[in-house]
Amino acid sequence: MERELISKKDLLELMGISYGQLYRWKRKQLIPEEWFIRKSTFTGQETFFPKDMILARIDRIMNMKEDLSLDELADKLSPFQSELSLSKRELIERNIVSELSISRLSTPAQSNEQEAYSFAQLLYLYVTDQLLSAGEISLVESDLLMETLRSHFPRYEGKPCELLFMRKMGVTMFALVAAPPTLYFDAGVKVVARLQLAEIAEQLRSKLN
Template sequence: MISKKDLLKKTHISYGQLYRWKREGLIPEEWFIKQSVTTGQETFFDEDLIIPRIEKILSLKESDYSIEKIKNVLNPEIKDITFSLDKIRELKCFDERIVKKLVGKQELLNINEIVILYALSLARKERETFFYHLKFDLTLEHFKDFSFHQAKMALISKKHEGFIIFFDESLLLSDLDVDVQIYDLTTLEQEVISIIKQASYKN
């Protein structure tokens, strides 16, 4: 950890610059960690995150990048990024059997595909037996342009058959024998984005 005072000294930036970048979203608010010290409260930063971030901002500013451009470089739209399978595996929140079944020879995945892998991995963790008799013919390709807005995933099991369906509004069921478990994909998408962001801050 590095104190705010030491950070300014080390990077030769002013309070004004630091807070301007915070307001403009170039430095995430959650990086400002307040801690009690003998003289009251002081702000600290994770040195491994803040120093490279400030160096990056300064170098982009030197190259005449506008604030908007810098913002895009530092926080690219997650939808525009593809992730290598190796990087995804490093996140350690995916079921390897799901990954092997769905990914095939693909090396790069977009966020939609990752959300589906995540949702199915979560479902498998919670309902292992359901996957024993699952009929699932979809491939990740089907989800490349899928919109997760208000989308849900349902695991439906009846007798000895299991189905997974994806839908975006309400699911009406009339057959009481059907056992349904619903996953909110909008929430899971946010969860995955936050996991990826946390991991990318560290890299």
């Protein structure tokens, strides 16, 4: 399903903000660089944004900017910096991650229904469950994906990165790369999925709030 976009002109009019405000928030990293999408139109190059995400983000900025500085807001809005957590029981009750994924992919220490999952742990489960639910990966591949996320995602220290899911001659490969990357593959590599983890984290946060 193709994501709905909104043009910069329509965004400014709809939210009642100025060009200067928008780009000041971008410089302060309140709005991620990757949300500024350049596309060709009949009038030339224009900037678009993922509509649901940018509207929610600007609404949050407008509601919080009177109480916090822009630097404080940037910390608050960083998709990977979150104190949110949920227990196994809450995850199932709120239908955020399937019970199958939780049972298979949780660590032995998380077997207790009351044990809290950190936001990073929730993100690993959520990403993997999304691919499982879409039929993109097998259960065996889900184990490999979780191992990849647990081992390498912390190295990015909250910086944007992409998850690449590839296959070559039936062999599964996962990779985390700094965003936005420019990558080229040989003809035998099929990119099954390419996910912006910052965007997935935003989706997860909206479900947890």
